[in-house]
Amino acid sequence: MKNHRKKKISFLANFVLDEICQNGLVDLHAIANYEELPVHYDHYESNTFDGMLVYYNSKFHIHINLDKGNTSNSRRGRFTLAHELGHYLIDEHRIALKYGFMSAHQSKNSLLNKDLIEQEADYFASCLLLPEKQFRLACAKKQFSIDLMINLSDQFHVSLMAAILRFIEIGSREFMIVASKRGIVQWFSKSTDFAKLKFRFNVGYSLPNDSISCKYACIVNRDFTTNIEEVDTDTWFYNSYYPLFVYEQCYYSQINGYLITLVWFS
Ligand SMILES: [Zn+2]
Structure with missing residues:
Protein backbone atom coordinates (compact mmCIF):
# COMPACT_ATOMS: atom_id res chain seq x y z
CA MET A 1 0.00 0.00 0.00
CA LEU A 130 -5.97 0.69 17.84
CA PRO A 131 -6.20 4.49 17.84
CA GLU A 132 -2.79 6.05 17.36
CA LYS A 133 -2.78 8.31 20.42
CA GLN A 134 -3.99 5.67 22.88
CA PHE A 135 -1.78 3.01 21.35
CA ARG A 136 1.39 5.10 21.60
CA LEU A 137 0.52 5.88 25.19
CA ALA A 138 0.00 2.20 25.96
CA CYS A 139 3.43 1.34 24.45
CA ALA A 140 5.40 4.16 26.04
CA LYS A 141 8.27 3.14 28.32
CA LYS A 142 7.29 -0.53 28.23
CA GLN A 143 9.87 -3.24 27.73
CA PHE A 144 9.49 -4.91 24.35
CA SER A 145 8.39 -8.55 24.39
CA ILE A 146 5.60 -10.89 23.33
CA ASP A 147 3.99 -10.17 26.70
CA LEU A 148 3.70 -6.49 25.83
CA MET A 149 1.99 -7.49 22.57
CA ILE A 150 -0.38 -9.78 24.46
CA ASN A 151 -1.19 -6.98 26.92
CA LEU A 152 -1.87 -4.58 24.06
CA SER A 153 -4.11 -7.10 22.32
CA ASP A 154 -6.05 -7.54 25.59
CA GLN A 155 -6.27 -3.81 26.25
CA PHE A 156 -7.63 -3.01 22.77
CA HIS A 157 -9.55 -6.29 22.45
CA VAL A 158 -7.93 -7.31 19.17
CA SER A 159 -6.03 -10.41 18.06
CA LEU A 160 -2.36 -10.71 18.93
CA MET A 161 -1.50 -10.37 15.25
CA ALA A 162 -3.49 -7.13 14.95
CA ALA A 163 -1.60 -5.69 17.94
CA ILE A 164 1.76 -6.76 16.49
CA LEU A 165 1.00 -5.26 13.08
CA ARG A 166 -0.04 -1.98 14.66
CA PHE A 167 3.17 -2.00 16.71
CA ILE A 168 5.17 -2.44 13.51
CA GLU A 169 3.43 0.64 12.20
CA ILE A 170 3.59 3.04 15.15
CA GLY A 171 5.12 1.20 18.11
CA SER A 172 7.97 2.35 20.27
CA ARG A 173 10.71 0.21 18.71
CA GLU A 174 11.65 -1.52 15.47
CA PHE A 175 11.52 -5.28 15.10
CA MET A 176 10.80 -8.11 12.73
CA ILE A 177 8.03 -10.72 12.93
CA VAL A 178 8.12 -14.11 11.23
CA ALA A 179 5.10 -16.40 11.12
CA SER A 180 5.78 -20.07 10.47
CA LYS A 181 3.92 -23.37 10.46
CA ARG A 182 5.72 -26.60 11.33
CA GLY A 183 9.08 -24.98 10.67
CA ILE A 184 8.20 -23.44 7.30
CA VAL A 185 8.14 -19.64 7.01
CA GLN A 186 4.70 -18.48 5.85
CA TRP A 187 5.00 -14.73 6.10
CA PHE A 188 7.12 -11.98 7.65
CA SER A 189 7.05 -8.25 8.20
CA LYS A 190 9.25 -5.62 9.85
CA SER A 191 9.27 -2.02 10.98
CA THR A 192 10.40 0.49 8.39
CA ASP A 193 13.41 1.41 10.51
CA PHE A 194 14.52 -2.15 11.14
CA ALA A 195 18.15 -2.85 10.16
CA LYS A 196 18.54 -3.27 6.41
CA LEU A 197 19.97 -6.77 6.46
CA LYS A 198 19.72 -9.67 4.05
CA PHE A 199 17.69 -12.52 5.56
CA ARG A 200 18.85 -16.09 6.05
CA PHE A 201 15.30 -17.32 5.45
CA ASN A 202 12.70 -17.22 2.72
CA VAL A 203 8.94 -17.58 2.61
CA GLY A 204 8.12 -21.19 1.80
CA TYR A 205 11.41 -22.50 3.23
CA SER A 206 12.66 -23.65 6.64
CA LEU A 207 13.31 -21.41 9.61
CA PRO A 208 17.04 -20.75 10.22
CA ASN A 209 18.63 -23.86 11.72
CA ASP A 210 20.11 -22.29 14.84
CA SER A 211 17.11 -20.13 15.68
CA ILE A 212 15.06 -20.60 18.85
CA SER A 213 12.02 -20.86 16.59
CA CYS A 214 13.45 -23.88 14.79
CA LYS A 215 13.86 -25.68 18.14
CA TYR A 216 10.19 -25.12 19.00
CA ALA A 217 8.78 -25.63 15.51
CA CYS A 218 7.49 -29.14 16.10
CA ILE A 219 5.61 -28.46 19.36
CA VAL A 220 2.01 -28.09 18.26
CA ASN A 221 -0.03 -29.72 21.03
CA ARG A 222 -0.03 -26.76 23.46
CA ASP A 223 0.17 -22.97 23.53
CA PHE A 224 3.48 -21.55 24.76
CA THR A 225 5.68 -18.46 25.01
CA THR A 226 9.46 -18.91 25.09
CA ASN A 227 11.84 -16.78 27.13
CA ILE A 228 13.57 -13.86 25.46
CA GLU A 229 16.90 -15.26 24.30
CA GLU A 230 20.00 -13.82 22.70
CA VAL A 231 21.05 -15.45 19.44
CA ASP A 232 23.81 -14.64 16.96
CA THR A 233 22.65 -12.02 14.51
CA ASP A 234 24.10 -14.36 11.88
CA THR A 235 21.41 -16.89 12.73
CA TRP A 236 18.78 -14.71 11.08
CA PHE A 237 20.78 -12.34 8.87
CA TYR A 238 23.90 -11.90 6.80
CA ASN A 239 25.56 -9.39 9.07
CA SER A 240 28.79 -7.48 9.06
CA TYR A 241 27.83 -4.16 10.58
CA TYR A 242 25.10 -4.49 13.18
CA PRO A 243 25.49 -5.86 16.76
CA LEU A 244 26.50 -9.51 17.04
CA PHE A 245 23.39 -10.54 18.95
CA VAL A 246 19.67 -10.16 18.45
CA TYR A 247 16.86 -11.03 20.81
CA GLU A 248 14.42 -13.70 19.77
CA GLN A 249 11.14 -14.73 21.37
CA CYS A 250 8.42 -17.09 20.14
CA TYR A 251 4.76 -17.60 20.79
CA TYR A 252 2.60 -20.46 19.61
CA SER A 253 -1.18 -20.65 19.60
CA GLN A 254 -3.10 -23.78 18.71
CA ILE A 255 -6.00 -21.62 17.53
CA ASN A 256 -4.37 -20.61 14.26
CA GLY A 257 -1.39 -22.94 14.32
CA TYR A 258 1.18 -20.19 13.71
CA LEU A 259 4.48 -19.96 15.52
CA ILE A 260 5.06 -16.23 15.87
CA THR A 261 8.69 -15.14 16.19
CA LEU A 262 9.78 -11.66 17.17
CA VAL A 263 13.39 -10.59 16.49
CA TRP A 264 14.88 -7.32 17.64
CA PHE A 265 18.18 -5.63 18.45
CA SER A 266 18.97 -4.42 21.96
ZN1 LIG B 1 -12.84 -6.85 2.67
Whole structure:
Protein backbone atom coordinates (compact mmCIF):
# COMPACT_ATOMS: atom_id res chain seq x y z
CA MET A 1 0.00 0.00 0.00
CA LYS A 2 1.35 3.43 -0.92
CA ASN A 3 2.13 5.90 1.86
CA HIS A 4 -0.35 8.53 0.69
CA ARG A 5 -3.16 5.96 0.88
CA LYS A 6 -2.11 4.99 4.40
CA LYS A 7 -2.14 8.63 5.45
CA LYS A 8 -5.57 9.18 3.94
CA ILE A 9 -7.03 6.06 5.56
CA SER A 10 -5.47 6.84 8.94
CA PHE A 11 -6.87 10.39 8.73
CA LEU A 12 -10.31 8.99 7.94
CA ALA A 13 -10.20 6.60 10.93
CA ASN A 14 -9.10 9.41 13.25
CA PHE A 15 -11.89 11.63 11.95
CA VAL A 16 -14.48 8.93 12.67
CA LEU A 17 -13.02 8.36 16.14
CA ASP A 18 -13.10 12.07 16.96
CA GLU A 19 -16.69 12.37 15.77
CA ILE A 20 -18.21 9.29 17.32
CA CYS A 21 -16.12 7.57 19.97
CA GLN A 22 -13.46 9.39 21.85
CA ASN A 23 -12.81 7.23 24.89
CA GLY A 24 -12.45 3.62 25.89
CA LEU A 25 -12.96 0.63 23.65
CA VAL A 26 -14.09 1.82 20.22
CA ASP A 27 -17.86 1.41 19.83
CA LEU A 28 -18.18 0.02 16.30
CA HIS A 29 -21.95 -0.30 16.49
CA ALA A 30 -22.21 3.40 17.35
CA ILE A 31 -20.32 4.10 14.11
CA ALA A 32 -22.63 1.80 12.11
CA ASN A 33 -25.69 3.43 13.73
CA TYR A 34 -24.38 6.91 13.02
CA GLU A 35 -23.97 5.93 9.37
CA GLU A 36 -27.44 4.26 9.43
CA LEU A 37 -25.77 1.11 8.26
CA PRO A 38 -27.59 -2.14 9.21
CA VAL A 39 -25.31 -4.89 10.55
CA HIS A 40 -26.65 -8.44 10.20
CA TYR A 41 -25.11 -11.24 12.25
CA ASP A 42 -26.08 -14.58 10.79
CA HIS A 43 -24.93 -18.13 10.02
CA TYR A 44 -23.25 -18.26 6.62
CA GLU A 45 -21.28 -21.51 7.20
CA SER A 46 -17.70 -21.84 8.32
CA ASN A 47 -16.03 -22.25 4.92
CA THR A 48 -17.19 -18.91 3.57
CA PHE A 49 -16.52 -15.26 4.42
CA ASP A 50 -16.00 -13.37 7.68
CA GLY A 51 -17.80 -10.25 6.60
CA MET A 52 -19.33 -8.67 3.54
CA LEU A 53 -20.56 -5.22 2.56
CA VAL A 54 -23.37 -5.34 0.01
CA TYR A 55 -25.56 -2.79 -1.69
CA TYR A 56 -29.19 -3.66 -2.31
CA ASN A 57 -32.53 -1.82 -2.36
CA SER A 58 -30.57 1.46 -2.52
CA LYS A 59 -28.93 0.74 0.81
CA PHE A 60 -25.68 -0.68 2.13
CA HIS A 61 -25.72 -3.62 4.54
CA ILE A 62 -22.98 -5.36 6.46
CA HIS A 63 -23.23 -9.12 6.87
CA ILE A 64 -21.12 -10.81 9.53
CA ASN A 65 -20.63 -14.55 9.69
CA LEU A 66 -21.26 -16.02 13.15
CA ASP A 67 -20.06 -19.42 11.94
CA LYS A 68 -16.47 -18.13 11.85
CA GLY A 69 -16.51 -16.80 15.39
CA ASN A 70 -17.54 -13.26 14.48
CA THR A 71 -19.82 -12.32 17.36
CA SER A 72 -20.45 -8.65 18.12
CA ASN A 73 -17.95 -8.72 20.99
CA SER A 74 -15.37 -11.30 19.92
CA ARG A 75 -11.99 -9.96 18.80
CA ARG A 76 -12.44 -11.56 15.42
CA GLY A 77 -15.95 -10.13 15.09
CA ARG A 78 -14.79 -6.65 16.01
CA PHE A 79 -12.00 -6.75 13.45
CA THR A 80 -14.38 -8.02 10.78
CA LEU A 81 -16.91 -5.26 11.49
CA ALA A 82 -14.18 -2.58 11.53
CA HIS A 83 -12.89 -3.94 8.21
CA GLU A 84 -16.37 -3.77 6.63
CA LEU A 85 -16.87 -0.26 8.03
CA GLY A 86 -13.63 0.52 6.20
CA HIS A 87 -15.09 -0.68 2.90
CA TYR A 88 -18.08 1.57 3.54
CA LEU A 89 -16.23 4.66 4.76
CA ILE A 90 -13.38 4.63 2.24
CA ASP A 91 -14.97 6.60 -0.61
CA GLU A 92 -13.32 4.64 -3.42
CA HIS A 93 -14.57 1.31 -2.04
CA ARG A 94 -18.14 2.44 -1.36
CA ILE A 95 -18.54 4.22 -4.70
CA ALA A 96 -17.05 1.32 -6.67
CA LEU A 97 -19.44 -1.07 -4.95
CA LYS A 98 -22.47 1.17 -5.37
CA TYR A 99 -21.97 1.68 -9.09
CA GLY A 100 -20.90 -1.86 -9.81
CA PHE A 101 -17.22 -1.15 -10.57
CA MET A 102 -16.44 -3.60 -7.83
CA SER A 103 -18.57 -6.65 -7.06
CA ALA A 104 -19.56 -7.38 -3.47
CA HIS A 105 -16.57 -9.35 -2.30
CA GLN A 106 -16.24 -11.63 0.64
CA SER A 107 -13.73 -10.46 3.20
CA LYS A 108 -11.69 -13.11 4.99
CA ASN A 109 -9.50 -12.67 8.04
CA SER A 110 -6.16 -14.00 6.86
CA LEU A 111 -2.53 -13.03 6.78
CA LEU A 112 -1.89 -14.22 3.27
CA ASN A 113 -2.96 -13.39 -0.28
CA LYS A 114 -4.48 -10.01 0.35
CA ASP A 115 -5.37 -7.75 -2.55
CA LEU A 116 -5.05 -3.98 -2.21
CA ILE A 117 -8.73 -3.42 -1.42
CA GLU A 118 -8.46 -5.90 1.46
CA GLN A 119 -5.20 -4.39 2.69
CA GLU A 120 -6.80 -0.95 2.78
CA ALA A 121 -9.84 -2.16 4.74
CA ASP A 122 -7.52 -4.03 7.14
CA TYR A 123 -5.44 -0.92 7.61
CA PHE A 124 -8.55 1.12 8.34
CA ALA A 125 -9.65 -1.49 10.89
CA SER A 126 -6.24 -1.34 12.53
CA CYS A 127 -6.30 2.48 12.74
CA LEU A 128 -9.83 2.40 14.14
CA LEU A 129 -9.44 -0.38 16.73
CA LEU A 130 -5.97 0.69 17.84
CA PRO A 131 -6.20 4.49 17.84
CA GLU A 132 -2.79 6.05 17.36
CA LYS A 133 -2.78 8.31 20.42
CA GLN A 134 -3.99 5.67 22.88
CA PHE A 135 -1.78 3.01 21.35
CA ARG A 136 1.39 5.10 21.60
CA LEU A 137 0.52 5.88 25.19
CA ALA A 138 0.00 2.20 25.96
CA CYS A 139 3.43 1.34 24.45
CA ALA A 140 5.40 4.16 26.04
CA LYS A 141 8.27 3.14 28.32
CA LYS A 142 7.29 -0.53 28.23
CA GLN A 143 9.87 -3.24 27.73
CA PHE A 144 9.49 -4.91 24.35
CA SER A 145 8.39 -8.55 24.39
CA ILE A 146 5.60 -10.89 23.33
CA ASP A 147 3.99 -10.17 26.70
CA LEU A 148 3.70 -6.49 25.83
CA MET A 149 1.99 -7.49 22.57
CA ILE A 150 -0.38 -9.78 24.46
CA ASN A 151 -1.19 -6.98 26.92
CA LEU A 152 -1.87 -4.58 24.06
CA SER A 153 -4.11 -7.10 22.32
CA ASP A 154 -6.05 -7.54 25.59
CA GLN A 155 -6.27 -3.81 26.25
CA PHE A 156 -7.63 -3.01 22.77
CA HIS A 157 -9.55 -6.29 22.45
CA VAL A 158 -7.93 -7.31 19.17
CA SER A 159 -6.03 -10.41 18.06
CA LEU A 160 -2.36 -10.71 18.93
CA MET A 161 -1.50 -10.37 15.25
CA ALA A 162 -3.49 -7.13 14.95
CA ALA A 163 -1.60 -5.69 17.94
CA ILE A 164 1.76 -6.76 16.49
CA LEU A 165 1.00 -5.26 13.08
CA ARG A 166 -0.04 -1.98 14.66
CA PHE A 167 3.17 -2.00 16.71
CA ILE A 168 5.17 -2.44 13.51
CA GLU A 169 3.43 0.64 12.20
CA ILE A 170 3.59 3.04 15.15
CA GLY A 171 5.12 1.20 18.11
CA SER A 172 7.97 2.35 20.27
CA ARG A 173 10.71 0.21 18.71
CA GLU A 174 11.65 -1.52 15.47
CA PHE A 175 11.52 -5.28 15.10
CA MET A 176 10.80 -8.11 12.73
CA ILE A 177 8.03 -10.72 12.93
CA VAL A 178 8.12 -14.11 11.23
CA ALA A 179 5.10 -16.40 11.12
CA SER A 180 5.78 -20.07 10.47
CA LYS A 181 3.92 -23.37 10.46
CA ARG A 182 5.72 -26.60 11.33
CA GLY A 183 9.08 -24.98 10.67
CA ILE A 184 8.20 -23.44 7.30
CA VAL A 185 8.14 -19.64 7.01
CA GLN A 186 4.70 -18.48 5.85
CA TRP A 187 5.00 -14.73 6.10
CA PHE A 188 7.12 -11.98 7.65
CA SER A 189 7.05 -8.25 8.20
CA LYS A 190 9.25 -5.62 9.85
CA SER A 191 9.27 -2.02 10.98
CA THR A 192 10.40 0.49 8.39
CA ASP A 193 13.41 1.41 10.51
CA PHE A 194 14.52 -2.15 11.14
CA ALA A 195 18.15 -2.85 10.16
CA LYS A 196 18.54 -3.27 6.41
CA LEU A 197 19.97 -6.77 6.46
CA LYS A 198 19.72 -9.67 4.05
CA PHE A 199 17.69 -12.52 5.56
CA ARG A 200 18.85 -16.09 6.05
CA PHE A 201 15.30 -17.32 5.45
CA ASN A 202 12.70 -17.22 2.72
CA VAL A 203 8.94 -17.58 2.61
CA GLY A 204 8.12 -21.19 1.80
CA TYR A 205 11.41 -22.50 3.23
CA SER A 206 12.66 -23.65 6.64
CA LEU A 207 13.31 -21.41 9.61
CA PRO A 208 17.04 -20.75 10.22
CA ASN A 209 18.63 -23.86 11.72
CA ASP A 210 20.11 -22.29 14.84
CA SER A 211 17.11 -20.13 15.68
CA ILE A 212 15.06 -20.60 18.85
CA SER A 213 12.02 -20.86 16.59
CA CYS A 214 13.45 -23.88 14.79
CA LYS A 215 13.86 -25.68 18.14
CA TYR A 216 10.19 -25.12 19.00
CA ALA A 217 8.78 -25.63 15.51
CA CYS A 218 7.49 -29.14 16.10
CA ILE A 219 5.61 -28.46 19.36
CA VAL A 220 2.01 -28.09 18.26
CA ASN A 221 -0.03 -29.72 21.03
CA ARG A 222 -0.03 -26.76 23.46
CA ASP A 223 0.17 -22.97 23.53
CA PHE A 224 3.48 -21.55 24.76
CA THR A 225 5.68 -18.46 25.01
CA THR A 226 9.46 -18.91 25.09
CA ASN A 227 11.84 -16.78 27.13
CA ILE A 228 13.57 -13.86 25.46
CA GLU A 229 16.90 -15.26 24.30
CA GLU A 230 20.00 -13.82 22.70
CA VAL A 231 21.05 -15.45 19.44
CA ASP A 232 23.81 -14.64 16.96
CA THR A 233 22.65 -12.02 14.51
CA ASP A 234 24.10 -14.36 11.88
CA THR A 235 21.41 -16.89 12.73
CA TRP A 236 18.78 -14.71 11.08
CA PHE A 237 20.78 -12.34 8.87
CA TYR A 238 23.90 -11.90 6.80
CA ASN A 239 25.56 -9.39 9.07
CA SER A 240 28.79 -7.48 9.06
CA TYR A 241 27.83 -4.16 10.58
CA TYR A 242 25.10 -4.49 13.18
CA PRO A 243 25.49 -5.86 16.76
CA LEU A 244 26.50 -9.51 17.04
CA PHE A 245 23.39 -10.54 18.95
CA VAL A 246 19.67 -10.16 18.45
CA TYR A 247 16.86 -11.03 20.81
CA GLU A 248 14.42 -13.70 19.77
CA GLN A 249 11.14 -14.73 21.37
CA CYS A 250 8.42 -17.09 20.14
CA TYR A 251 4.76 -17.60 20.79
CA TYR A 252 2.60 -20.46 19.61
CA SER A 253 -1.18 -20.65 19.60
CA GLN A 254 -3.10 -23.78 18.71
CA ILE A 255 -6.00 -21.62 17.53
CA ASN A 256 -4.37 -20.61 14.26
CA GLY A 257 -1.39 -22.94 14.32
CA TYR A 258 1.18 -20.19 13.71
CA LEU A 259 4.48 -19.96 15.52
CA ILE A 260 5.06 -16.23 15.87
CA THR A 261 8.69 -15.14 16.19
CA LEU A 262 9.78 -11.66 17.17
CA VAL A 263 13.39 -10.59 16.49
CA TRP A 264 14.88 -7.32 17.64
CA PHE A 265 18.18 -5.63 18.45
CA SER A 266 18.97 -4.42 21.96
ZN1 LIG B 1 -12.84 -6.85 2.67
